[in-house]
Amino acid sequence: MATRLLRTNFIRRPHCFSSLRPVGSPTVTASTAAVPEILSFGQQAPEPPLHHPKHNQTHNDIDLSDQARLFASVPTPDLLRSTAVLHAAAIGPMVDVGSWVMSSKLMDNALTRGMVLGLVKGTFYDHFCAGEDASAAAERVRSVYEATGLKGMLVYGVEHADDAASCDDNMQHFIRTIEAAKSLPTSHFSSVVVKITAICPISLLKRVSDLLRWEHKSKSFKLSWKLKSFTVFSDSSPLYHTNSEPEPLTAEEERELEAAHVRIQDICRKCQESNVPLLIDAEDTILQPAIDYMAYSSAIMFNGDKDRPIVYNTIQAYLRDAGERLHLVVQEAEKEGVPMGFKLVRGAYMCSEGKLADSLGHKSPVHDTLQNTHACYNDCMTFLMEKASNGSGFGVVLATHNADSGRLASRKASELNINKKNGTIEFAQLYGMSDALSFGLKRAGFNVSKYMPFGPVETAIPYLVRRAYENRGMMASGALDRQLLRMELKRRLMAVIA
Numbered sequence: 001m002a003t004r005l006l007r008t009n010f011i012r013r014p015h016c017f018s019s020l021r022p023v024g025s026p027t028v029t030a031s032t033a034a035v036p037e038i039l040s041f042g043q044q045a046p047e048p049p050l051h052h053p054k055h056n057q058t059h060n061d062i063d064l065s066d067q068a069r070l071f072a073s074v075p076t077p078d079l080l081r082s083t084a085v086l087h088a089a090a091i092g093p094m095v096d097v098g099s100w101v102m103s104s105k106l107m108d109n110a111l112t113r114g115m116v117l118g119l120v121k122g123t124f125y126d127h128f129c130a131g132e133d134a135s136a137a138a139e140r141v142r143s144v145y146e147a148t149g150l151k152g153m154l155v156y157g158v159e160h161a162d163d164a165a166s167c168d169d170n171m172q173h174f175i176r177t178i179e180a181a182k183s184l185p186t187s188h189f190s191s192v193v194v195k196i197t198a199i200c201p202i203s204l205l206k207r208v209s210d211l212l213r214w215e216h217k218s219k220s221f222k223l224s225w226k227l228k229s230f231t232v233f234s235d236s237s238p239l240y241h242t243n244s245e246p247e248p249l250t251a252e253e254e255r256e257l258e259a260a261h262v263r264i265q266d267i268c269r270k271c272q273e274s275n276v277p278l279l280i281d282a283e284d285t286i287l288q289p290a291i292d293y294m295a296y297s298s299a300i301m302f303n304g305d306k307d308r309p310i311v312y313n314t315i316q317a318y319l320r321d322a323g324e325r326l327h328l329v330v331q332e333a334e335k336e337g338v339p340m341g342f343k344l345v346r347g348a349y350m351c352s353e354g355k356l357a358d359s360l361g362h363k364s365p366v367h368d369t370l371q372n373t374h375a376c377y378n379d380c381m382t383f384l385m386e387k388a389s390n391g392s393g394f395g396v397v398l399a400t401h402n403a404d405s406g407r408l409a410s411r412k413a414s415e416l417n418i419n420k421k422n423g424t425i426e427f428a429q430l431y432g433m434s435d436a437l438s439f440g441l442k443r444a445g446f447n448v449s450k451y452m453p454f455g456p457v458e459t460a461i462p463y464l465v466r467r468a469y470e471n472r473g474m475m476a477s478g479a480l481d482r483q484l485l486r487m488e489l490k491r492r493l494m495a496v497i498a
Helices: 078-087 092-102 110-128 134-148 164-182 202-215 251-274 288-302 322-338 350-361 372-388 403-415 435-443 458-471 474-477 480-497
Strands: 150-154 189-194 278-280 311-316 341-345 395-399 423-432 447-456
Touching: 078 092, 078 110, 078 189, 078 480, 092 110, 092 150, 110 458, 134 164, 134 435, 134 447, 134 474, 150 372, 150 474, 164 189, 164 251, 189 251, 189 447, 202 251, 251 278, 251 288, 278 288, 288 311, 288 322, 288 480, 322 372, 322 403, 341 435, 372 395, 395 403, 403 423, 435 447, 435 480
Parallel strands: 150 189, 150 447, 189 278, 278 311, 311 341, 341 395, 395 423, 423 447
Antiparallel strands: none
């Protein structure tokens, strides 16, 4: 089987452009990113002094100024480990060394492999991952909820598969993930997450995306195998990946595509029967048209409950066409009477998107500045919250580590009189990161979840190392959590000494 796990073909070193920089002074927030939405702008911001905004807070704001209240439920040993791990993860060379080690020949030697995996498991793995299998992850979700009130999103931590056998095996893992979620009280979890790239071969997703792009370019071009779906392009969507008419799918490829549809439909059906929402993760634009197509065709089939959708697709706000595509899909879904769920993120593939576009002689599909990405995220967030507030059956997951977006959403929820507890609107952050924001949102009355990947160390660590490499800007600029953690540790130490 060809599920990608450990070697260099899995951990991709992204290319970043020094020309992409934030405009103006950076805003000090918990981060500039989300689950798994982080933006890496190729620079590491210095840690500014912690800002206490009490003087201009309103009753609708989230309060991140009192670290003692925010971390009251966290034991001191956990605070110590979190502080150490987050500070280490913010050091660029640590990511470089980790990536090199995990993809080097050292991992071919049983002794060094065991030592490396043992070291990683007791530190980074235990901090960022929920366990080695679905049952262990479910227990971690239970313990986190009982200690903090934060819910869990269960994520089987495998990304890509290259053949049918691997896809079938991954599908069974996703089914077991749903069963593990179902075993928990509904108050403890929010959803499960699936990556289409784990249940449909990458090569086929590229082929389908090419054909969908050409269909959008040439209205006379028809795809006989295409299921009913919503639009996956707007007039401003990047189409440079496909410069000539692709060959039609072969009979074997059509059978593979049908098998992929059956896998995602079996997963959706299991979620529907178990009343477990399903979030479909996003990928690079070279694959995303096929993923959107499969996500929306699944939503049309399984989002029959007018009160709450089962299938959620992901919108990446760092893409310049994100807002237009979102509006088009919502318009079509409302016309068809299909309740829709959306997970809104900023985006995790800025470097690889820029590298590919540059190699093809085109401009990156990503916004030119960080501020434009923030503006797009906040505009999409406001639009989705307004839709969700009118009782139309929309579900919204605001996946963000950005405290300014959290504050804006909190004020908007009060303005729209949104019920914070009915699951229509919820927030999410990566497990092991942005805990201050998570606790602040929870104290403000929102449903808040942690994105909790699980799997064997060999599977989950490369999954996180690759994200750390692509998202090192988040690790470096996430100063708020680290400062709050240090302050709380100092406070507890002084209390013991006194």
